[in-house]
Amino acid sequence: MKHLLTATFLITLVLISACTTSPTGRRQLLLLPESQMQEMGAQAFTEMKGKTPTEKDPKLNNYVKCIVDHLAVQIKEGEIPKQWDVVVFKSDEANAFALPGGKVGVYTGLLKVAATQDQLAAVIGHEMGHVIAQHGNARVSETLVAQGGLDIVNTVLAQRQGQNYDLLMAGLGLGAQYGVLMPHGRAQESEADVLGLQLMAKAGFDPRASVELWKNMGKAGGSQPPEFLSTHPSHGTRIENLNDNMKNALALASQSTSKPNCVR
Template sequence: MKSKLIASTLVMAMTIAGCSTSSTGRAKIAFMDSNKLNAMGAQSFEEMKKKEKISKDEKTNAYVQCVANYITVHVPKSAHDGEWEVVVFDSEQINAFALPGGKIGVYTGILKVAEGQDQLAAIMGHEVAHVIEEHANERISAEQVAGIGLMATGVLLGDMDNDTKAMTMGALGIGAQYLALMPYGRSHETEADIVGQELMAKAGFKPEASVKLWQNMAKASGGNQPPEFMSTHPSNESRINQLRENLDKSEPIFNKAKTTPDCVNPIK
């Protein structure tokens, strides 16, 4: 009975894992309903707007909105068909994000690291790329598949004494975190870097600015990064090198761009 249950759950996980591929050709797991994810994104965004201080500086808001307009017009309708809501949060956090359902948040702290419209476009391109590639969907789906595997293991260990079982399950949980879910996060970040760089180039922003951005981000972090294998993000050095290598693809896209953005950065 136990072996049949384990077999069925593992087959379910393997079937789910073979669903589709991303635009870069990476196999992906994404079985959450997109409408539900959009609703979750909208709800999360509304909650953030209630908790975080929103910038009322007209020039800053106009600048961020300007860059966002150039970027989002090139987002496939399959990722989001409609207007994007852009909010600037008045905070020293060096951060930005995009959520399913067409939501973008930018913290004023990152405007001090991103020097000019092209570097801000690199940030937005990266964050919007997460939405285009359904990374939130994949993250939730991957964690559910990992849960199925742990559930099956729990059944298999059912006859062990409680202390041994708890220790074994704890070790397996750590293994799932570092060997599966974290590397999965790194693959998302790497993909968002590449897709985002090409997206900003399509919008008329200089793709080489993405390299300079991450050099600035490395300086801002002061070298305070965990080892790459223990992080959901690639090291600054890894992403800088990959972005530089991808310029051979993104620069021709930039050269064909039909727009020349002119977004005025209020921070000098």
């Protein structure tokens, strides 16, 4: 009984010490060191490149990289890498992702919905916002607590297979086969919207394009389930959140000295 109480006390201390505040003031649990999250991100990115066809058109790749580079410059020193690895994947899916360690993937299907550099910057900025706020670490930490502790991480990463590995990859936002992106929670999605809006504005992109982007997403996506049945905010709620933060974003954009001219 004494050993059980001691163990419970130690676990409680670890959990308390691992609680941190996100960039917008939310409380979240971060159990893993950033170095381990970067390792997981790099590993998942390498495996995904081996499984998913990539776009070879240099002009299209340069276009996406141009947008990522402008956004990355605005990230605080020491927060995450300034240089991001960028891959354009050949897929009709209208999506993108960012992983710890400075990894960005953009699907060619997204370029049919994000019609301008500013709209694409809104999506990529949103995904980079997840990384800035360490949402992947928070989700993996929740998985570890549910699964029974930190001791499974190294074993699972070494084996690269099994249910626990799939759960850890899902924590990064990747499905078991890396073909399906797993949704973040509503609070994380809303936070990434705000951080992405600020990031694109500082980089000199027009933040108002984020609203147009989500209108396009609504047209392309067809009917949505009711918001209470989905982990994502509805398009209307997302647009409302963006508009609520637009005044500050426009002020940041007016102060920016960056003038992106990324040509598709």
